[in-house]
Amino acid sequence: MVQPVKAWLSLVAVAVLATATGAIQAQNYPTKPVKIIVPFGAGGPADIYARAIAQRLSEPLGQQVIVEDRPGAGSALGTDVAAKSAADGYTLLMISNTHTINETLNPKLPYNLLRDFAPITQVNVMPNVLVVSPSLPVNSVKELIALAKSKPGKLNYASSGPGTPYHLAAELFKAMTQTFIVHIPHKASGEARASVLGGQVEMMFDSLPTTVQQIKSGKMKGLAITSIKRSPLLPDVPTVAEAGVPGYEADLWLGLVAPAATPAAIINRLHDETVKILQRPDVRASFIQQGTEPIGSTPAQFAAMLKTDVERWGKVVKFSGARVE
Numbered sequence: 505m506v507q508p509v510k511a512w513l514s515l516v517a518v519a520v521l522a523t524a525t526g527a528i529q530a531q532n533y534p535t536k537p538v539k540i541i542v543p544f545g546a547g548g549p550a551d552i553y554a555r556a557i558a559q560r561l562s563e564p565l566g567q568q569v570i571v572e573d574r575p576g577a578g579s580a581l582g583t584d585v586a587a588k589s590a591a592d593g594y595t596l597l598m599i600s601n602t603h604t605i606n607e608t609l610n611p612k613l614p615y616n617l618l619r620d621f622a623p624i625t626q627v628n629v630m631p632n633v634l635v636v637s638p639s640l641p642v643n644s645v646k647e648l649i650a651l652a653k654s655k656p657g658k659l660n661y662a663s664s665g666p667g668t669p670y671h672l673a674a675e676l677f678k679a680m681t682q683t684f685i686v687h688i689p690h691k692a693s694g695e696a697r698a699s700v701l702g703g704q705v706e707m708m709f710d711s712l713p714t715t716v717q718q719i720k721s722g723k724m725k726g727l728a729i730t731s732i733k734r735s736p737l738l739p740d741v742p743t744v745a746e747a748g749v750p751g752y753e754a755d756l757w758l759g760l761v762a763p764a765a766t767p768a769a770i771i772n773r774l775h776d777e778t779v780k781i782l783q784r785p786d787v788r789a790s791f792i793q794q795g796t797e798p799i800g801s802t803p804a805q806f807a808a809m810l811k812t813d814v815e816r817w818g819k820v821v822k823f824s825g826a827r828v829e
Contacts (some may be wrong), residue, residue, distance in 0.1 A: 519561035530769030537568040540596045543582025545575045552596045560781045574683050587615040600758050601669050608818035609667040610828045621761040623806035624775050629757045630796035631731035635724040636707040641743035645728050645747035652683040660686045662696035662708040667826045673709035673754035713795040730754040737795045
């Protein structure tokens, strides 16, 4: 009986020591620059919003917060670097729904999103928009669905590649409308957008901030927004759900995470300071003007959202047959 008690006491002592060490680390944190890894290319939404936060986070932390772009392997390269970094609060990662999609899309990932990272907060959410070529004789989602059903396999949609949020937004639309529209993958969003603008491909789901000017100028027709509510950038454009596909939602989002064993006190500090930034009137106004809504969820709320998102997009990945190429 003595040995089990000693073993139990040893475990308690280890836990107390770990908690005390984490508390000391958090009390002194940070004592050097903090890095946010962006596993996507420079100039994209993740890079833009990571820099917006980093710039403002430096002051309350008292240390420089730098952004390091580490693109490659569909976000897996930079994400793996972050997963294997020290869990001390000095390496953070900006993630998106590309990460929740990849959990099913790529079974050979060297990390597990839900296991290897500690959520800090969801930064924002931004809608996609369903756009069609001006030459396509439809002006509403219902008309598009009717045309697609009358010509199964004859309409095409563009995307920035298999397994991307834009690809799966279209596959979700196909599943919910029971239509057969052919996927034409491209190497980048700009190329896919050019195909729709040029009329080579009939439609695509694209980021609202990057297409709003083409819609307003008449170079594209914006049929519907993929969020659950309309965008102030295009207040007259209905949501997909309003336009005839109840329950449809396929937004883009960004969030901050840290390596899983990062002390809770540090996670909470980073959360609190980031949320203060997102709640600033000037920041909120800037985000909304760009077509995105600041969020600032708690770590627990973000963790629950990630789990739900992995499950939701996992079903779409399996339905679509998307795979890493």
